[in-house]
Amino acid sequence: MATLATNVFEVLFENPFILPSGIVTETAEHKRAVEAGYGGITLKSFTFERREGNPLPRLWKYDAGLINSVGLRNAGIEEGSKEAGEFIKTYGAQAPIIVSLFATKIKEFLYLVEKIVPQAPAAIELNLSCPNVDDEFGKPLGMEKGAAGQIVAEVKKISGSIPVIAKLSPNVTNIAEIAKACADGGADGITAINTAGPGMIIDIKKRKPIIGAKMGGVSGPAILPIAVRCVYEIYNAVNIPIIGMGGVSTVTDIVQMFMAGSALVGIGTVTYTKGMKVIVELKQQLLDYMDQNNITDIKELIGVAHGA
Numbered sequence: 482m483a484t485l486a487t488n489v490f491e492v493l494f495e496n497p498f499i500l501p502s503g504i505v506t507e508t509a510e511h512k513r514a515v516e517a518g519y520g521g522i523t524l525k526s527f528t529f530e531r532r533e534g535n536p537l538p539r540l541w542k543y544d545a546g547l548i549n550s551v552g553l554r555n556a557g558i559e560e561g562s563k564e565a566g567e568f569i570k571t572y573g574a575q576a577p578i579i580v581s582l583f584a585t586k587i588k589e590f591l592y593l594v595e596k597i598v599p600q601a602p603a604a605i606e607l608n609l610s611c612p613n614v615d616d617e618f619g620k621p622l623g624m625e626k627g628a629a630g631q632i633v634a635e636v637k638k639i640s641g642s643i644p645v646i647a648k649l650s651p652n653v654t655n656i657a658e659i660a661k662a663c664a665d666g667g668a669d670g671i672t673a674i675n676t677a678g679p680g681m682i683i684d685i686k687k688r689k690p691i692i693g694a695k696m697g698g699v700s701g702p703a704i705l706p707i708a709v710r711c712v713y714e715i716y717n718a719v720n721i722p723i724i725g726m727g728g729v730s731t732v733t734d735i736v737q738m739f740m741a742g743s744a745l746v747g748i749g750t751v752t753y754t755k756g757m758k759v760i761v762e763l764k765q766q767l768l769d770y771m772d773q774n775n776i777t778d779i780k781e782l783i784g785v786a787h788g789a
């Protein structure tokens with residue numbers, strides 16, 4: 482009998498499907514995701530200070546996905562770490578809870594990590610890739626290998642036994658090189674990819690960009706081939722598990738992600754467009770695929786597109 486359960490970062494996931502950071506933002510929605518049956522939940526990225534986010538509208542649905550410029554709207558680490566702690570206490574036994582952190586300085590990252598370690602998340606994801614904060618901060622920290630490796634190495638000194646995952650952007654010339662720097666810095670895993678772009682959609686009646694911040698990150702089916710390529714390249718460069726995400730909507734997309742090298746798969750924008758019930762369908766469809774192909778363990782699929 483095929484099983485979806487999988488052990489990654491020495492953490493047991495009942496199934497390999499992760500709710501990516503920011504797809505939902507409220508505690509009640511994260512709770513619904515646990516109940517719907519996601520194998521793991523990544524909370525919305527927390528920053529040092531409270532952030533109201535970018536001007537409205539922040540999100541727009543189009544034929545091939547979403548464009549968003551939420552701008553890391555969150556309560557800030559003081560309130561966020563308490564919220565995360567309570568959530569982990571209540572739901573952590575049902576599904577591993579990953580906490581996502583975003584900072585613009587290494588010192589700030591370390592402060593966030595210090596605050597979150599006592600809450601004992603299943604893992605800490607360092608968002609080295611948010612595209613929607615450029616105006617205020619300049620280029621996100623960690624979009625080049627030197628800084629990315631350094632952040633991970635510093636964080637690893639204070640994260641204890643909690644796995645540290647680096648989340649990378651596709652909007653770079655060499656994602657594999659950045660992933661390798663993170664692995665060399667001691668990262669326990671890589672998440673790829675954050676949104677692509679930035680992109681822009683123009684309202685032709687109003688004759689101006691639809692999104693309040695004019696441009697935003699692109700997610701959903703449009704970016705699947707970019708995500709698969711990124712995971713493939715990262716798998717060639719590192720020996721740590723990859724959480725592959727970006728446009729995954731169907732069981733075929735999921736299998737592609739495993740074959741490219743993912744150990745876990747993020748189910749993001751499709752959750753937003755189809756609702757959380759999608760996870761129930763995808764779990765069954767993956768089990769059916771495994772049965773039809775005589776696969777009992779997901780690990781049999783990881784990286785097979787690379788050949789022997």
Ligand SMILES: Cc1cc2nc3c(=O)[nH]c(=O)nc-3n(C[C@H](O)[C@H](O)[C@H](O)COP(=O)(O)O)c2cc1C
Nearest residue numbers: 501502503526549608674675700701727728749750
């Ligand atoms: C509305 C929205 C908000 C997001 N917020 C975050 C965030 O706070 N932190 C983060 O690391 N990624 C964030 N992301 C990126 C997703 O976690 C994911 O990497 C990306 O959407 C690609 O996966 P998908 O195509 O399955 O959605 C956000 C994406 C969307 C659509």
